[in-house]
Amino acid sequence: MSYKHHFRRFLEADPERIHFAAHSHHLWPDVSFDAHVKAWLDAARMADQKWDAIFSEVVPRAQGHVARRLGLSDPTTIAFAPNTHELVMRILSCLPRGRALRVLTTDAEFHSFARQASRLEEDGELEVTRIPAEPHASFTERFAEAASKPGWDLVYLSHVFFNSGYAVEDLPRIVAAVPGEAFVVVDGYHAFGAIPVDLSGVEHRVFYLAGGYKYAMSGEGCCFVHAPPGYGARPRDTGWFAAFGALEDAQSPGAVAYAPGGARFLGATFDPSGLYRFNAVMDWLDAEALTPAALHAHVVRLQELFVAELGKESVPLRERELVVPIAEKSRGQFLTFETRAAADIHARLLAAGVVTDVRGDRLRFGFAIYHDDVDIGRGVARICSALG
Secondary structure, eight states: OOOGGGGHHHHHHSTTOEEOBTTTSOOOOTHHHHHHHHHHHHHHHHGGGHHHHIIIIIHHHHHHHHHHHHTOSOGGGEEEESOHHHHHHHHHTTSOOSSOEEEEEESOOOHHHHHHHHHHHHTTSEEEEEEOOOSGGGHHHHHHHHHTSTTOSEEEEESBOTTTOBBOSOHHHHHHHSOTTSEEEEEOTTTTTTSOOOOTTTTTTEEEEEOSSSTTOOOSSOEEEEOOTTSOSSOSSOOGGGGTTOOOOTTSTTOOOOOSGGGGGOOSOOOTHHHHHHHHHHHHHHHTTOOHHHHHHHHHHHHHHHHHHHTTSOSSOOGGGBSSOTTOSSBOSEEEEEOTTHHHHHHHHHHTTEEOEEETTEEEEEOOTTOOHHHHHHHHHHHHHHHO
16 A cells, blocks of 8 residues: 555655655655644634643643553653753753763764763763664673663663664663663654554653654654653753643742653743644554554565665665664664765765765665655666666
């Protein structure tokens, strides 16, 4: 079954474009257009009163969508923000002051955390230990062993690594290894909406970050965190929205009060149109029974077809160059080829109308529900023409 007609506006905007970068900027389904317009019309209709509707209708609906896809028992643990970096900073602001914080992470984290951690490390505010993500086969064991050591303030890792596509196996094992006082943060941006995720066994322990720009198909401005109870009750980096519904702290008269649940991690005024788009896309996925498992199965089949078709051609993209082999089941929704020619190949493909993306010596191809077998065939033919 083809779902391309649900993405008509994006696809018809540039019919010659072959978009193999769904992992980077997923195209938006048409339902998001009407939702975006609705956000504008609601603002015009309600003006100053629009925030009442956003916090009583739009936000709870979005929280429910996230909770169901993550296996969470309480949707109110979810807080939204324009980007994950803002949420990372708010989590960091919960940690002790007056000494360098001890951080355990990997060498394969996205810039929203890696850049910030490196900058704070420069000033001596963080002491960072980075466990190599590769070899992937031993990662869980190696990281869990490191995480089990006492003294960490923060343990931070990705669910799916952005520079390879490898999906971490046995996340609960890693979480269970971390001593109870440390914060555990999982960057789920390449997992949410792409692969089945069940946090029910660790929801009491992990912060989980993700958003709409990739597989949630909703564009910018609708990122979120699941904030477990008992961790980070009073972020120092706080905005006035975190006061909505706040309870007075009877033990600390005059102290800044915080809303219960995930709302304690809210910031301040934001553009709510992303949440409108997010809700519309999630409603559409539910109506079509397009679960993360169904979406992933569709993409995995296209990945296998793509690699098989490339293997029939004389192009400098061989199966042996895949960072995560096609036979590896612990994989997200993109393929990563490691080659010194990655930047050159990317540029040549872009000039030919094939959109991929490049990270150093790694070239990434991401497929989606708006692709079918015809697109794979057309894409391989275009690749051969550009690189032949």
